[in-house]
Amino acid sequence: MADPSETPRDTSTARQATGSGRTGLLVAVASLLGATLFWAGNYVIGGAAVATIDPLSLVLLRWAIAVVPLLLIAQFVERPDWRQVLRAWPWLIMLSAFGLLGYNLFLYGALQYTDAFNASLINAFNPALITLAAAIFLRERLTPLAIVGVAIALVGVLVVLSRGDIGTLFGTGFGRGELLMVGAICVWTAYTIAGRLAPKLPPITSTAIQAVIAVLVLAPISVATGGPTLPSTASTLWALIFIGIFPSVLSYLLWNRALTVIPAGGAGVFLNLITVFTAAFTILAGHPYTAAQIIGGIVVIGGVVVTNIRAFR
Numbered sequence: 001m002a003d004p005s006e007t008p009r010d011t012s013t014a015r016q017a018t019g020s021g022r023t024g025l026l027v028a029v030a031s032l033l034g035a036t037l038f039w040a041g042n043y044v045i046g047g048a049a050v051a052t053i054d055p056l057s058l059v060l061l062r063w064a065i066a067v068v069p070l071l072l073i074a075q076f077v078e079r080p081d082w083r084q085v086l087r088a089w090p091w092l093i094m095l096s097a098f099g100l101l102g103y104n105l106f107l108y109g110a111l112q113y114t115d116a117f118n119a120s121l122i123n124a125f126n127p128a129l130i131t132l133a134a135a136i137f138l139r140e141r142l143t144p145l146a147i148v149g150v151a152i153a154l155v156g157v158l159v160v161l162s163r164g165d166i167g168t169l170f171g172t173g174f175g176r177g178e179l180l181m182v183g184a185i186c187v188w189t190a191y192t193i194a195g196r197l198a199p200k201l202p203p204i205t206s207t208a209i210q211a212v213i214a215v216l217v218l219a220p221i222s223v224a225t226g227g228p229t230l231p232s233t234a235s236t237l238w239a240l241i242f243i244g245i246f247p248s249v250l251s252y253l254l255w256n257r258a259l260t261v262i263p264a265g266g267a268g269v270f271l272n273l274i275t276v277f278t279a280a281f282t283i284l285a286g287h288p289y290t291a292a293q294i295i296g297g298i299v300v301i302g303g304v305v306v307t308n309i310r311a312f313r
Contacts, residue, residue, distance in 0.1 A: 028260075
């Protein structure tokens with residue numbers, strides 16, 4: 001309700017500002033939906049790509065495709081002081097090793113042995129794991145409710161890992177793909193903690209430099225092991241182009257665009273949509289899924305919601 005002291009002009013201005021704010025919020029939410037949709041696509045299409053391209057080659061080719069667009073966008077959008085950015089080279093090397101190299105090598109390695117839906121369900125535990133790691137390494141306060149949320153999410157992950165029979169984990173242990181995916185979320189947690197400690201840099205610029213480092217590290221390793229595996233079919237080529245552009249470039253642009261409107265904690269809860277979108281892609285594509293995956297996924301996401309209840313509010 002408008003204040004009675006406002007003139008008609010004041011009321012009009014206030015309405016315009018409110019409308020502009022709502023439009024900005026809608027655009028930010030749409031940006032988050034787009035970013036998580038493309039990241040979910042990385043699971044599904046990446047799972048198809050690793051059938052013919054080994055993980056090391058896929059990570060190398062992915063960032064080789066993405067690096068030039070990232071550098072150009074960083075220059076024209078963020079206009080960074082490159083000398084100042086490069087002074088943070090130890091942090092950039094660490095972030096590249098954890099995030100662009102480690103996480104993706106583990107992820108694509110996991111997708112060779114497990115399906116995209118399963119991988120995304122394990123990945124859904126990541127926000128809860130980050131909350132736990134932040135409490136341990138950054139001394140961030142861990143509330144009793146957050147502890148309960150982490151415990152619930154962990155139970156959900158165990159349901160997924162055991163395919164509904166947690167007792168089997170004590171007998172047969174984890175599957176290779178599931179174990180690699182656990183490694184992936186541990187590495188991404190390390191990437192997130194390091195990112196909070198690192199000097200503050202323009203986000204797209206930081207990602208671009210990390211992509212350069214990833215290519216420079218992987219290229220000689222790939223050559224020494226016989227060279228990268230190139231796409232052998234048109235479908236694999238299009239899959240590689242999708243991975244190199246949409247989840248590697250556009251998702252970062254959309255995500256960082258949204259962060260100018262929505263706080264990082266509020267935006268972080270949207271990451272759970274990666275699992276939702278991956279599940280939708282799996283079902284629409286006619287791939288089989290189990291009750292354990294559905295139940296475990298719901299429990300994981302429920303636990304993450306409880307862990308990050310303040311952000312949801």
